[in-house]
Amino acid sequence: MSLFTDPRWGEALSHLPDYLGNHVRVSLAALALGLAISLPLAILTRNRPAPRAVLLALASIVQTVPGLALLALFYPLLLAAASVTLAWFGVSFSAFGFLPAMLALALYSMLPVLRNGITGLNGIDPALIEAAKGVGMTARQSLVMVELPLALPVMMAGIRTAAVWVIGTATLSTPIGQTSLGNYIFAGLQTQNWVFVLFGCFASALLALAVDQLLGLIESGLRLRSRTRTGLGAIGIAALVGATLVPTMGRSSQSYVVGAKTFTEQYVLSALLRDRLQAAGLPATARSGLGSSVIFEALKAGDVDLYVDYSGTLWANQLHRTDIKPRAELLADLKTALAKDNITMLGELGFENAYALVMPRKRAEALGIRTIADLAAHTSTMSIAGDYEFFSRPEWAALQKAYGLSFRAQRQMQPDFMYAAVASGEVDVIAGYTSDGLIAKYDLVTLDDPRHAIPPYDAILLLAPKRAGDEKLQAALKPLLGKIDIATMREANLRAAGNDANSSPDAVAKWLWEKVGQR
Amino acid sequence: MGLVTPALHGRVSAVSPRPMPPRPMIGYAHVTKNFGLLKAVDNVSLDVAEGEFVAIVGGSGSGKTTLLRLANRLIEADGGSITVEGGNVRSVDPVALRRRIGYVFQSGGLFPHLSVADNIGITPKLLGEPAAAISARVDELLELVQLDRAAHHDRLPEALSGGQRQRVGVARALAAKPRIVLMDEPFGALDPLTRDALGDDYRSLHRSLGLTTVMITHDMTEAILLADRIAVMRSGKLLAQGTPAELSKSSDSYVLELLRTPRRQVERLNALLPQSGAA
Numbered sequence: 159m160s161l162f163t164d165p166r167w168g169e170a171l172s173h174l175p176d177y178l179g180n181h182v183r184v185s186l187a188a189l190a191l192g193l194a195i196s197l198p199l200a201i202l203t204r205n206r207p208a209p210r211a212v213l214l215a216l217a218s219i220v221q222t223v224p225g226l227a228l229l230a231l232f233y234p235l236l237l238a239a240a241s242v243t244l245a246w247f248g249v250s251f252s253a254f255g256f257l258p259a260m261l262a263l264a265l266y267s268m269l270p271v272l273r274n275g276i277t278g279l280n281g282i283d284p285a286l287i288e289a290a291k292g293v294g295m296t297a298r299q300s301l302v303m304v305e306l307p308l309a310l311p312v313m314m315a316g317i318r319t320a321a322v323w324v325i326g327t328a329t330l331s332t333p334i335g336q337t338s339l340g341n342y343i344f345a346g347l348q349t350q351n352w353v354f355v356l357f358g359c360f361a362s363a364l365l366a367l368a369v370d371q372l373l374g375l376i377e378s379g380l381r382l383r384s385r386t387r388t389g390l391g392a393i394g395i396a397a398l399v400g401a402t403l404v405p406t407m408g409r410s411s412q413s414y415v416v417g418a419k420t421f422t423e424q425y426v427l428s429a430l431l432r433d434r435l436q437a438a439g440l441p442a443t444a445r446s447g448l449g450s451s452v453i454f455e456a457l458k459a460g461d462v463d464l465y466v467d468y469s470g471t472l473w474a475n476q477l478h479r480t481d482i483k484p485r486a487e488l489l490a491d492l493k494t495a496l497a498k499d500n501i502t503m504l505g506e507l508g509f510e511n512a513y514a515l516v517m518p519r520k521r522a523e524a525l526g527i528r529t530i531a532d533l534a535a536h537t538s539t540m541s542i543a544g545d546y547e548f549f550s551r552p553e554w555a556a557l558q559k560a561y562g563l564s565f566r567a568q569r570q571m572q573p574d575f576m577y578a579a580v581a582s583g584e585v586d587v588i589a590g591y592t593s594d595g596l597i598a599k600y601d602l603v604t605l606d607d608p609r610h611a612i613p614p615y616d617a618i619l620l621l622a623p624k625r626a627g628d629e630k631l632q633a634a635l636k637p638l639l640g641k642i643d644i645a646t647m648r649e650a651n652l653r654a655a656g657n658d659a660n661s662s663p664d665a666v667a668k669w670l671w672e673k674v675g676q677r
Numbered sequence: 678m679g680l681v682t683p684a685l686h687g688r689v690s691a692v693s694p695r696p697m698p699p700r701p702m703i704g705y706a707h708v709t710k711n712f713g714l715l716k717a718v719d720n721v722s723l724d725v726a727e728g729e730f731v732a733i734v735g736g737s738g739s740g741k742t743t744l745l746r747l748a749n750r751l752i753e754a755d756g757g758s759i760t761v762e763g764g765n766v767r768s769v770d771p772v773a774l775r776r777r778i779g780y781v782f783q784s785g786g787l788f789p790h791l792s793v794a795d796n797i798g799i800t801p802k803l804l805g806e807p808a809a810a811i812s813a814r815v816d817e818l819l820e821l822v823q824l825d826r827a828a829h830h831d832r833l834p835e836a837l838s839g840g841q842r843q844r845v846g847v848a849r850a851l852a853a854k855p856r857i858v859l860m861d862e863p864f865g866a867l868d869p870l871t872r873d874a875l876g877d878d879y880r881s882l883h884r885s886l887g888l889t890t891v892m893i894t895h896d897m898t899e900a901i902l903l904a905d906r907i908a909v910m911r912s913g914k915l916l917a918q919g920t921p922a923e924l925s926k927s928s929d930s931y932v933l934e935l936l937r938t939p940r941r942q943v944e945r946l947n948a949l950l951p952q953s954g955a956a
Contacts, residue, residue: 325947
């Protein structure tokens with residue numbers, strides 16, 4: 159199929175008003191807040207070298223923190239702040255999505271604004287400041303009538319830099335729950351949907367470019383004292399903001415939010431859940447690409463209404479348990495524990511997506527490896543790859559301890575690339591997922607875990623506390639419980655990992671419902 | 678006689694010393710200003726009478742600019758007392774003081790982001806005068822400093838020649854109808870012809886408007902040509918003050934050397950240039 163007639167372009171386009179609108183909204187708010195903080199600071203410190211140096215140093219340090227890390231940092235920070243305000247004042251706020259994204263981006267925007275503001279104000283010919291005094295201006299009048307207007311072109315250049323940074327970095331706010339053009343990129347990367355990745359990159363680059371050019375027009379207008387240029391630039395910015403924000407205004411916020419973590423299966427399942435709710439007449443949107451702990455906290459706080467998690471993950475990460483229990487017992491304990499947080503565990507979907515050590519079938523047979531215990535003798539000459547969280551999870555520690563594993567090297571990888579990497583021999587073993595369709599595709603085998611170091615990972619449907627008594631919702635979801643077996647899920651995941659027109663999560667979700675809906 | 682000398686003599690002879698009025702418009706009494714260890718102004722006493730045009734002459738670092746700025750409190754004195762129109766400058770708000778004293782800056786000091794009209798009207802605007810009155814005043818001043826209204830009113834300073842900028846600078850200083858004008862080397866950066874014309878034009882404004890003017894210059898010729906009285910400064914000290922004729926009787930060798938310079942220049946010019954009849 160030609161790249162241009164690929165129907166995924168149309169699907170990408172259909173998300174554009176939502177993604178672009180949210181992207182512009184969070185960028186604009188962050189920039190406004192950043193300006194509101196840094197411009198007064200630049201003015202206050204213009205004649206005070208010591209505080210100015212401290213301020214610039216702090217802003218520079220913030221800048222050296224990678225954008226993704228800064229965004230990720232604000233989520234737990236706000237979560238802690240929200241629990242404090244709840245305890246002290248009885249009010250809480252959402253630490254999810256817009257607020258942490260805006261605050262982190264605002265902080266990120268401060269350095270160029272601060273630096274250019276100070277440079278602009280300090281670069282003014284002292285003779286002119288003397289003249290302002292000489293004609294009878296007060297310090298305030300001198301600032302407003304002479305210094306600020308003269309510093310404006312330089313300040314504007316800083317604002318322009320900040321705007322481009324914020325627009326670019328806003329694409330990284332997807333994992334903390336802020337919808338943005340990054341949704342295309344994260345979803346595309348996870349599901350190997352290069353059309354989405356391309357679309358997201360182009361859209362955010364175009365947005366940044368347009369804003370840069372328009373602000374550049376204003377900047378040159380200020381520099382050349384041309385009202386026409388300044389006016390055209392301002393009108394352009396206003397039109398751009400208006401056109402991107404208006405389509406998303408006044409939307410009902412009453413719709414159910416279906417969360418999804420950052421891997422293919424989650425994208426497919428969240429699309430499936432959303433479709434089921436919509437079919438039952440309940441408005442629903444999918445919020446995908448959320449970090450593993452972000453999504454659970456978001457559910458607890460009610461920012462996400464429902465999502466699919468895995469029993470072993472919650473057991474280790476949320477309950478902080480290191481012991482392993484039989485499957486049914488673990489599920490029952492989990493249900494009780496979650497109920498304490500008023501989270502409803504509606505039930506299991508029917509398949510398990512466990513971590514498993516995976517290697518090429520031929521290699522395993524040649525070395526006579528069937529179980530992890532067999533593997534242990536070879537690990538000193540082998541390398542292992544896992545996803546971004548595996549090596550810091552308790553299961554990995556448990557595995558190493560139970561079997562005495564000690565690999566020559568360990569690498570972190572984007573999950574969808576791991577399978578190809580182990581198939582090509584780039585790494586020897588991977589920590590894969592049992593429900594992943596790529597295991598069959600690349601002729602890999604999962605190694606048995608005779609010492610039960612890895613807990614069971616049943617896919618379970620979780621509901622937010624505020625949806626505990628929502629019978630309509632539960633009725634819409636019940637038909638899915640127990641219906642999705644591991645073979646079907648693997649096939650769905652394999653389809654979603656493909657790179658053709660039918661591989662988008664939406665398309666795979668429809669296929670999946672056709673398969674399981676009649677059961 | 679040569680090309681320059683007649684004009685020089687004409688100017689000097691046109692000025693006659695007047696009796697001092699009892700109360701000076703600007704009075705410095707034992708004024709001192711230090712910048713760290715440097716004595717920028719060292720125990721200076723100088724009175725400027727109403728209607729007088731005084732030039733302060735001295736090399737760079739002589740303290741002449743500091744002395745001028747002490748009068749409108751752009752710089753605060755460390756010791757001594759300064760009076761303006763009879764009142765001690767310390768007892769008035771510095772901003773209000775500056776608004777009633779015109780100040781012409783070296784090379785104009787015009788605000789580059791404001792039009793000629795807005796530059797001229799700035800002090801009346803700060804004083805809260807109505808826009809219509811300011812606009813009328815600006816037109817009047819443009820005429821006074823001989824700038825064509827249509828060609829210059831809306832221009833930005835960068836589009837003006839050096840001489841035009843300085844005319845705007847003078848107009849701005851006069852906008853709030855001050856009785857005193859301070860000028861900091863106002864014509865120093867201009868080409869000789871422009872400088873001559875501007876000096877003459879200002880001198881007649883000074884007289885017709887009844888201004889009291891203190892001008893800083895490093896150029897003794899300019900001081901002799903324009904001022905009624907000359908104060909000579911060196912290393913923060915006031916070496917001598919008086920009319921050019923009085924100064925020529927000074928016993929200070931530096932003062933005499935300064936006074937001799939213009940004449941020597943004229944003599945050299947006369948020797949080098951053809952006589953006026955031949956030109």
